[in-house]
Every structure is written in structure tokens, then in C-alpha cells.
Amino acid sequence: MNYKVIDQETYYRKGVFRHFSEDCMCSTSMTARIDVTALAARSKESGTKFVLNFLYILSKVLNSREDYRMGWLWQTKELICYDMIHPTQYVFHEDTETCTPVYTLYDPDYARFYAGALRDLEEARETREYRLETENHPNWFDASYIPWLSYDSLNIELPDGYLYFSPIVNWGRYREENGRLMMPVSVRLNHAIADGFLLARVFRLLQQEADSFIPCLDGEA
Numbered sequence: 001m002n003y004k005v006i007d008q009e010t011y012y013r014k015g016v017f018r019h020f021s022e023d024c025m026c027s028t029s030m031t032a033r034i035d036v037t038a039l040a041a042r043s044k045e046s047g048t049k050f051v052l053n054f055l056y057i058l059s060k061v062l063n064s065r066e067d068y069r070m071g072w073l074w075q076t077k078e079l080i081c082y083d084m085i086h087p088t089q090y091v092f093h094e095d096t097e098t099c100t101p102v103y104t105l106y107d108p109d110y111a112r113f114y115a116g117a118l119r120d121l122e123e124a125r126e127t128r129e130y131r132l133e134t135e136n137h138p139n140w141f142d143a144s145y146i147p148w149l150s151y152d153s154l155n156i157e158l159p160d161g162y163l164y165f166s167p168i169v170n171w172g173r174y175r176e177e178n179g180r181l182m183m184p185v186s187v188r189l190n191h192a193i194a195d196g197f198l199l200a201r202v203f204r205l206l207q208q209e210a211d212s213f214i215p216c217l218d219g220e221a
Contacts, residue, residue: 001139006079010085020192029188031153032203036174037181039210046215051145052117059106061205062167070165070193071186082139089143091124100124101132114147150175154186165190
């Protein structure tokens with residue numbers, strides 16, 4: 001885990017950061033649908049799992065800009081930016097109707113990421129423990145698939161005044177709309193480090209990556 005400390009006096013969002021970290025502590029969230037027609041087709045053609053392909057795209061997008069990799073060291077009141085953030089995915093156990101968190105390392109190389117994410121899921125299926133280890137995984141973001149519903153809105157609530165900067169992302173089952181496969185995605189960010197532009201940019205980048213994504217398991221990302 002590597003990070004750099006952000007100088008809060010020269011931080012480009014200095015005024016906004018101070019307002020939403022001191023006066024009006026809150027989150028900002030949005031749900032929108034992205035077109036996954038091409039992503040679903042390419043996943044099927046390649047015999048790869050759609051969910052893991054989307055997880056790779058999501059991880060790539062959130063690592064593409066410092067604003068999505070921010071953190072807060074409450075002990076020293078330091079604003080930091082991680083070199084890289086990784087997804088916490090989940091495995092659902094049908095027999096107990098419970099979930100197990102799965103800590104997966106992001107790797108820009110698609111083939112290595114896919115193999116690691118698949119291995120992590122298979123290992124997690126063997127346990128029923130919740131195993132939430134946030135203290136040991138500070139630069140992990142929450143990435144949760146909700147396969148039972150193609151929803152229209154989803155809200156994640158955190159305690160008032162809690163400066164939690166890691167993204168929280170959920171997505172639901174895609175459905176056909178006018179001949180296209182549309183999937184709901186919900187993104188929550190802390191307002192101190194992100195505004196509507198940065199939030200909307202996540203969806204724009206996800207769409208771009210989903211449209212151009214081609215699974216390549218020979219090591220070429």
C-alpha cells in the first residue's frame with residue numbers, strides 16, 4: 001500500500017473540501033444505466049464471466065483518476081491519494097443466503113486480474129465467514145453485484161460526519177430496453193472529494209470502457 005499526502009493548502013478542491021469535510025459533511029450518489037450490450041456479447045463469445053469483466057472495467061476506471069483514489073488518515077488529519085485501489089467483491093451463498101467479502105487485487109493486466117478474481121471467488125465459496133478486514137485493507141473499494149433485480153435507484157447511507165472517501169459501487173441485473181441491454185449502476189462518493197462532474201464522469205468512463213472492451217486472456221490487456 002503506497003500513497004502520497006495531499007497538501008490541503010494547495011489542493012485544487014481546497015474550498016470544496018473544507019466545506020464538505022467541516023461544515024456540511026455528506027455523500028453524493030447517483031444511479032444511472034449503462035449500455036452493456038457489447039460487453040455481454042463479448043463475454044459470452046469469449047466464455048468469460050460478465051461480472052468479472054465488469055469488475056475489471058470498474059477497477060480500471062476508478063484507478064484512472066486521483067480523485068477516486070483518495071483517503072483520509074483520521075489520526076493525523078491527512079488527506080492522501082493511494083497509488084492504486086482494489087475491489088472488494090462478494091460471493092453469495094445460496095444455502096445460507098449470506099455474503100462473504102472477497103478482497104481482490106487490481107492488476108491493469110486483464111488476464112492476471114481475471115485469473116486472480118476468479119481464484120478469489122472460488123476460495124471464498126468454501127467459507128461462510130464474513131471476514132470483513134477494513135483495517136488491513138484501507139485502499140479497497142466496495143464493489144457489489146445485486147443480481148436479483150434490475151433496479152432504478154439505490155442509496156448507501158453512512159454516519160453523518162464520517163469522512164469515508166473510498167468509492168462504493170453497486171450494480172444490478174441488466175435488462176433489455178429497445179433492443180439494448182441496460183444495466184443499473186450506483187456510485188457513492190464523499191462530497192468532500194467529488195462533485196457531480198466527477199460522479200458523472202465515472203459513468204461516462206464506464207460506458208467508454210464497456211463499448212471498447214475485448215476480453216484477452218493471453219496477457220494483453
